[in-house]
Amino acid sequence: MTQGATFRRTLSAEILKMRGSQIGWMMWLGPLIGAVGGVGGYVQVREEIAGQPEWIMLYAMFVLNYAMLFLPILVGLYTAMICRFEHQSGGWKQWLALPVSRSAVYLSKGLLVLGLLLVGQVLLLVLMLAGGLVLGVEGEIPWGRLLNGLFYGWVATWPLAALQLWVSTVWKSFAAPLALNVIFTLPAVAIANSATYGPWYPWAQPLLAMMPMEKAISDFSQLNFWVIVVGGFVLLTAAGWRHFVRRDVA
Amino acid sequence: MNTNTNMMIETKHLTRRYGTRVVVDDVNLQVKKGEIYGFLGPNGAGKTTTIRMLLGLIRPSAGEVLLFGRELSRHRMEVLGKIGSLVESPSYYGHLTGHENLQTIQKLLGLKKNRIDEVLETVRLTKDAHRPVKGYSLGMKQRLGIAAALLRDPEMVILDEPTNGLDPAGIHEVRQLILDMPRQHGITVLVSSHLLSEIDQVATQVGIINGGRLIFQDSIDVLRRESRPRLRVVTERPGAAQMLLRGQGHAAEIEAGALWLEGGAAENIGAINRELVLAGHTVTRIEEVKRSLEDIFLDLTGKDVSL
Structure with missing residues (x-):
């Protein structure tokens, strides 16, 4: 059996496990809250920003709410949910005593989390367009800017997802990784403002990547930022993966 | 094979x-x-x-x-x-x-x-x-x-x-x-x-x-x-009875005030009884006691281990 086939099977089994779980509606929750905040924020500042490109302003209001708070929390929620099935009723021991590679299990869980996050970005876009139409936002839709922002924002969640997946596989508790994640998310907006530390902080990275104002990471070259993001993702994935493959299954 | x-x-x-x-x-x-x-x-x-x-x-x-x-x-x-x-x-x-x-x-x-x-x-x-x-x-x-x-x-x-x-x-x-x-x-x-x-x-x-x-x-x-039955013999003076039976080649032990004889003794219940009575012992009880697997298990694992 090829590596690819093993991996596909593992992934499809993981997807099946999500059936009938809470993840379905949770996927909507983050983008919905982001949308409500975004629409509300846009209505409030509409007068002040007259003359600015309206779609970009709407996007900024959506992102400010969503990427600052809900997106990092959602990352932790997904990784915790996806390991919860196993932690709850001794799933690890059953699953890992099967002829399945631990690497495939770990990486397919990670891939699933990234997939869920990507769906979240798409949902955010859909809600943004719907919000814009309802509010009667004027002007051409800047597809390039929107898609770029959402895509890079997604990539910027990867280091955090890798970190949270690691923590969620190790800690038996469902609440502990979530609490850790929330504690580090709260100061994210302040840290994002620091040109020195912001780019290094996984909880601030999605916000930095998604904000339309280039000044957010102006003192720090774009290239350096993405090196940190991708490097962090690779390192954290490798560490969590290695730990998962070697550890005792209690 | x-x-x-x-x-x-x-x-x-x-x-x-x-x-x-x-x-x-x-x-x-x-x-x-x-x-x-x-x-x-x-x-x-x-x-x-x-x-x-x-x-x-x-x-x-x-x-x-x-x-x-x-x-x-x-x-x-x-x-x-x-x-x-x-x-x-x-x-x-x-x-x-x-x-x-x-x-x-x-x-x-x-x-x-x-x-x-x-x-x-x-x-x-x-x-x-x-x-x-x-x-x-x-x-x-x-x-x-x-x-x-x-x-x-x-x-x-x-x-x-x-x-x-x-x-x-x-x-x-x-x-x-x-x-x-x-x-x-x-x-x-x-x-x-x-x-x-x-x-x-x-x-x-x-x-x-x-x-x-x-x-x-x-x-x-x-x-x-291992669970062959043992013979339990109750007499008034177990110590003296033990000496008597040992003298005749029986492996007799005293446990909890009674005499215990190993496996094969069961076939000789009548003979053992006669020996004891002839020597003036009052035998109040003779019984075959089967050792359960539980007992054997306890022997193997040590008595302090509770199951």
Whole structure:
């Protein structure tokens, strides 16, 4: 059996496990809250920003709410949910005593989390367009800017997802990784403002990547930022993966 | 006969330490094809740790595990493919139905879909297959766990305390399933328990572990042979009676105020009685006392261990 086939099977089994779980509606929750905040924020500042490109302003209001708070929390929620099935009723021991590679299990869980996050970005876009139409936002839709922002924002969640997946596989508790994640998310907006530390902080990275104002990471070259993001993702994935493959299954 | 090809499980000096604590100590298990191997020991003796090492869930500190004659550490995927397992409490995804639970494994291993219905039939869960597992009784969850172990049509099944927490009816059902495995499907079984009676009713071979060490490993018949009856003789002066019987070549011991004579003495009840009476002893009671496997087990494991 090829590596690819093993991996596909593992992934499809993981997807099946999500059936009938809470993840379905949770996927909507983050983008919905982001949308409500975004629409509300846009209505409030509409007068002040007259003359600015309206779609970009709407996007900024959506992102400010969503990427600052809900997106990092959602990352932790997904990784915790996806390991919860196993932690709850001794799933690890059953699953890992099967002829399945631990690497495939770990990486397919990670891939699933990234997939869920990507769906979240798409949902955010859909809600943004719907919000814009309802509010009667004027002007051409800047597809390039929107898609770029959402895509890079997604990539910027990867280091955090890798970190949270690691923590969620190790800690038996469902609440502990979530609490850790929330504690580090709260100061994210302040840290994002620091040109020195912001780019290094996984909880601030999605916000930095998604904000339309280039000044957010102006003192720090774009290239350096993405090196940190991708490097962090690779390192954290490798560490969590290695730990998962070697550890005792209690 | 080549013993190696028949050896389903073989561990060599299998050892696991946690810090300085040795949980499994130099264990050499040997499980042959077609056997129901009862792995017996009090709670905390190292059964589950051993079983986890057999399944590659934890790594040995020393020694090795051979499954089907191949090293687990090198051929993990291949050998685990021929084993079904149920470790301690059943594992399940509560929000999924019984059928869906098995489907996750079927998909993962790329098995045929109709195997799911077959094994559900085997453990008699067909009727409840499409209910969420969180509504199952413990016995049903346990049967689902056994169905999961049977799903890939294994050559060997490893069951860790499969009757733990079940009611008598549930215990009976699980026992029946275990007995059927070698008979109907040619499956070798390793089943662990802390209850001797459980093992006694199903096993053909027995391994007893205590304090991490394998202290007995042989057929159940050998263990039973140890349980030949002893003779208990109650007299007024046991000390003098003991001297008399010993003088005639009987191995007599005093325990709890009574005289005990070993196995073969039972055939000579009449003669022993006569000797004692002729020597002026008043014999108030002579009885044959069968040693239960429980007693033997306690002898082997040391009396301080409660079961």
